[in-house]
Amino acid sequence: MEAILEPLGYTFFLKGLLVAGLSGALLGFIGVYIVLRGMSYIGHGLSHSIFGGFAAVQLFATQFYILGAGLWGIASALAINAVSKRSRLGADAAIGVITTASFALGVALFARFGSSGPSFENALFGSILGISVEQIVGLVAVSLLAVIFVFVRYRALLFTTFDPDVANVSGVRVGRVEAQLMIILSLSILATLTVIGVTLVAAMLVIPAVVARMVTDSFSRMLAWSTAVGTVSGLVGMYVSYYAEVPSGTMIVLVGTAIFLLVFGFAGSARRRKSAGLDAHVEPVPSSTAAR
Amino acid sequence: MTGTGVGPELIRLIGVDAGYDHQAVLHDVNIHVHEDQFTGIVGPSGSGKTTLLRLLLGIIRPMSGSIDQIEDLRTAYVPQLETVNWDFPITVLECVLMAGQPAHGRRFTLPWGNAREKASAREVLERLNIAQLADRQIRQLSGGQQQRMFLARALYRQPQLLLLDEPTSGVDVSTRHDVLHLLGDLHEDGVAIILTTHDLNGMAAHLPHLICVNHHVIADGTPEDVIRPEVLEKTYGARMEVLEHLGMRVVVDDGGERVDRASQVEA
Numbered sequence: 001m002e003a004i005l006e007p008l009g010y011t012f013f014l015k016g017l018l019v020a021g022l023s024g025a026l027l028g029f030i031g032v033y034i035v036l037r038g039m040s041y042i043g044h045g046l047s048h049s050i051f052g053g054f055a056a057v058q059l060f061a062t063q064f065y066i067l068g069a070g071l072w073g074i075a076s077a078l079a080i081n082a083v084s085k086r087s088r089l090g091a092d093a094a095i096g097v098i099t100t101a102s103f104a105l106g107v108a109l110f111a112r113f114g115s116s117g118p119s120f121e122n123a124l125f126g127s128i129l130g131i132s133v134e135q136i137v138g139l140v141a142v143s144l145l146a147v148i149f150v151f152v153r154y155r156a157l158l159f160t161t162f163d164p165d166v167a168n169v170s171g172v173r174v175g176r177v178e179a180q181l182m183i184i185l186s187l188s189i190l191a192t193l194t195v196i197g198v199t200l201v202a203a204m205l206v207i208p209a210v211v212a213r214m215v216t217d218s219f220s221r222m223l224a225w226s227t228a229v230g231t232v233s234g235l236v237g238m239y240v241s242y243y244a245e246v247p248s249g250t251m252i253v254l255v256g257t258a259i260f261l262l263v264f265g266f267a268g269s270a271r272r273r274k275s276a277g278l279d280a281h282v283e284p285v286p287s288s289t290a291a292r
Numbered sequence: 293m294t295g296t297g298v299g300p301e302l303i304r305l306i307g308v309d310a311g312y313d314h315q316a317v318l319h320d321v322n323i324h325v326h327e328d329q330f331t332g333i334v335g336p337s338g339s340g341k342t343t344l345l346r347l348l349l350g351i352i353r354p355m356s357g358s359i360d361q362i363e364d365l366r367t368a369y370v371p372q373l374e375t376v377n378w379d380f381p382i383t384v385l386e387c388v389l390m391a392g393q394p395a396h397g398r399r400f401t402l403p404w405g406n407a408r409e410k411a412s413a414r415e416v417l418e419r420l421n422i423a424q425l426a427d428r429q430i431r432q433l434s435g436g437q438q439q440r441m442f443l444a445r446a447l448y449r450q451p452q453l454l455l456l457d458e459p460t461s462g463v464d465v466s467t468r469h470d471v472l473h474l475l476g477d478l479h480e481d482g483v484a485i486i487l488t489t490h491d492l493n494g495m496a497a498h499l500p501h502l503i504c505v506n507h508h509v510i511a512d513g514t515p516e517d518v519i520r521p522e523v524l525e526k527t528y529g530a531r532m533e534v535l536e537h538l539g540m541r542v543v544v545d546d547g548g549e550r551v552d553r554a555s556q557v558e559a
Contacts, residue, residue, distance in 0.1 A: 154403035159390045163376050169349045169369045170391055170449060217429035219382045
């Protein structure tokens with residue numbers, strides 16, 4: 001009990017806890033769409049790309065580096081979307097080129113000119129120190145935006161994720177929905193980057209969603225589960241990182257991984273039970289009454 | 293049953309070439325799709341059947357020639373079963389509901405369907421005899437049930453034109469009959485229907501109108517006009533014999549094997 005209450009006395013820890021929990025929730029929430037679209041690699045690429053933008057923009061305008069990095073990230077996301085659609089390169093090649101180049105640029109700029117914002121290591125692995133009120137406000141705003149977006153575009157987003165071809169001919173503007181999702185994804189990565197870190201953000205997009213997928217077969221429940229797993233990973237990871245004195249991102253990801261392994265073990269044994277006994281298949285219904 | 297194409301036109305293709313990556317698969321296609329259409333597109337694999345369907349859907353654009361369609365044409369599409377990820381975490385009801393777009397004059401739909409939407413989705417599921425499976429995850433359906441679910445999703449949109457890609461491939465005989473009957477009923481209700489099929493005996497021979505495709509439109513007309521040795525040879529590049537059985541055309545190839553790949557899939 002003492003171990004839980006003690007760090008709460010520090011404002012920096014409270015801020016860190018809030019940001020970590022909310023970051024986990026946001027990435028878990030959006031991650032469902034990313035995982036189901038098979039776009040996990042995009043999350044990884046985008047965070048690296050944003051790092052490049054971050055390093056470049058702060059050279060010119062320190063106070064606007066978040067804005068600059070955000071625009072950079074959105075531009076990369078839309079570029080990946082466009083390149084993978086219009087050419088035969090495929091998304092993985094597009095991501096490989098665009099985002100690693102951006103990351104390389106970021107590392108070079110950091111090495112040459114240093115940083116006026118967070119340190120190199122903090123940017124890579126996340127830190128709970130020096131979280132500003134602006135960052136918290138930004139994270140809350142992006143989270144709200146993500147929730148509103150999913151609420152308003154729920155079916156269009158689901159249809160595009162499940163079956164883009166049919167969605168397209170059913171009056172869903174697939175291209176627009178995908179671009180909107182990319183923008184929300186970029187903003188989410190940007191807002192969570194400081195706590196979780198460039199190199200680890202992608203894991204938090206993937207792990208909660210994968211855990212949730214193992215727990216449920218319903219899409220709406222998967223959204224809820226994934227958000228919950230993300231939140232718990234964020235909160236617990238933050239505590240562990242406080243006591244272990246390691247970067248926050250590492251512990252958030254490791255807690256998420258522990259949850260994954262736990263559920264994976266249970267899901268595996270459940271599946272063995274199922275295949276040993278019940279078959280979920282339903283026999284076709286008598287045809288005489290069909291098609292009336 | 294009519295369906296050879298009378299009534300007002302929905303879509304008109306004139307002199308269309310189409311394909312992928314600057315390589316035309318179809319040449320000089322002229323097709324008028326009428327309100328009363330009930331047509332099967334037949335042809336060998338790689339002949340451009342699916343390309344033609346994708347043209348009509350507007351998924352691909354013609355390389356040359358023109359496509360015109362009436363304004364606000366409500367089209368629904370039933371893809372081949374293999375095109376989606378059946379492990380996707382949705383239930384049958386969720387799958388049908390996602391096809392519902394905002395009602396006229398409304399900006400957006402609620403994530404969960406409202407009572408009216410759910411009722412009409414269940415109505416469609418009942419019509420297809422899969423209402424009892426509404427809360428199942430889609431992987432837990434048989435091939436025939438998956439096909440019915442796709443049909444339900446298409447019908448939920450109350451389409452004017454229904455396009456189906458190989459609706460009877462990979463389903464059993466009874467589902468094939470059901471699909472045929474259901475499509476017949478829908479056509480009676482005034483839905484224009486175009487489907488692709490490689491099943492000449494089980495499917496094509498039962499339709500009122502056929503188009504034979506092999507990179508060009510080889511022939512079109514009723515099964516009596518089209519299911520003839522000379523037309524089939526031009527379409528498939530192989531000699532086939534045609535017999536008459538109970539007033540229906542039955543295709544037999546020279547080796548005596550039935551040219552009926554659907555029945556091989558079922559076997």
